[in-house]
Amino acid sequence: MTRLVQISDVHFGAEDPILVAPLSETINALEPDLVIVTGDVTTFGRRREFAAARAFLDTLKAPVVGAPGNHDTPYLDMAARLTSPWKRFERWLSPRLQPRAQAGLARVEMLPTARGAQARVDWSLGRVRKRDAIRAGEALSDHDGLKVLAGHHPLVAPGGLKGRAKTSGGERAARLIAEAGVDLYLSGHLHQVFAERLDRGDGSVCWFVGAGTALSRRTRGEPASFNVIEVGEDPRLVVWSAGEDPAFKPGQAISLEGLGA
Numbered sequence: 001m002t003r004l005v006q007i008s009d010v011h012f013g014a015e016d017p018i019l020v021a022p023l024s025e026t027i028n029a030l031e032p033d034l035v036i037v038t039g040d041v042t043t044f045g046r047r048r049e050f051a052a053a054r055a056f057l058d059t060l061k062a063p064v065v066g067a068p069g070n071h072d073t074p075y076l077d078m079a080a081r082l083t084s085p086w087k088r089f090e091r092w093l094s095p096r097l098q099p100r101a102q103a104g105l106a107r108v109e110m111l112p113t114a115r116g117a118q119a120r121v122d123w124s125l126g127r128v129r130k131r132d133a134i135r136a137g138e139a140l141s142d143h144d145g146l147k148v149l150a151g152h153h154p155l156v157a158p159g160g161l162k163g164r165a166k167t168s169g170g171e172r173a174a175r176l177i178a179e180a181g182v183d184l185y186l187s188g189h190l191h192q193v194f195a196e197r198l199d200r201g202d203g204s205v206c207w208f209v210g211a212g213t214a215l216s217r218r219t220r221g222e223p224a225s226f227n228v229i230e231v232g233e234d235p236r237l238v239v240w241s242a243g244e245d246p247a248f249k250p251g252q253a254i255s256l257e258g259l260g261a
């Protein structure tokens with residue numbers, strides 16, 4: 001069995017400090033093949049927030065892959081957002097956090113969705129270029145096992161792409177990566193757990209899984225949580241949530257029927 005842990009929207013700078021050590025200890029005890037970070041590791045892209053994020057990632061024993069979210073650019077510095085939006089992200093988190101990896105059955109690539117700026121009022125909503133979606137699918141094409149893509153913004157969301165899930169080019173990208181044979185797309189941004197399936201019509205399926213926020217107090221009504229995806233005979237998503245006490249516990253399992261079949 002391959003076990004992937006997805007953590008998202010950790011938002012160092014607005015983290016709940018009491019949960020930091022329990023999160024790390026719980027993930028290490030699960031012995032995942034890979035930890036996937038789907039963006040928004042900081043709140044305002046500040047150096048001290050990246051330093052805290054790096055210190056946290058250094059406590060994890062598994063390899064870590066990830067991509068930035070809209071909060072990982074210097075939020076209040078428009079010039080930096082336009083010219084070098086991900087400089088701090090790369091400087092602080094590389095090489096601990098890699099842009100691609102292979103572990104167990106899975107190969108994971110990143111799909112860039114976050115922008116330092118966009119030609120629309122709400123630049124935080126993300127955008128996927130057609131060529132990036134095609135390239136990401138191609139990067140996984142020669143892999144025989146589980147093909148996983150991860151990005152910050154959702155391409156599919158419960159109820160459709162609307163509100164905060166309005167990723168520009170998202171629906172087109174979802175179609176393109178499903179056609180390319182991608183098995184699983186992991187996203188964050190919404191601070192909402194979901195699992196939506198897109199049937200390819202040949203009996204196979206591409207799953208789109210969203211994560212809650214793993215440490216942040218910006219929980220939008222849901223408890224802090226992270227996702228565990230188990231790929232094997234009975235593929236499933238198990239959401240581990242923090243309760244009143246500072247401990248993460250597994251909740252109900254959601255079947256990811258057909259994943260990797």
Ligand SMILES: [Fe+2]
Nearest residue numbers: 040069070189
């Ligand atoms: Fe976000």
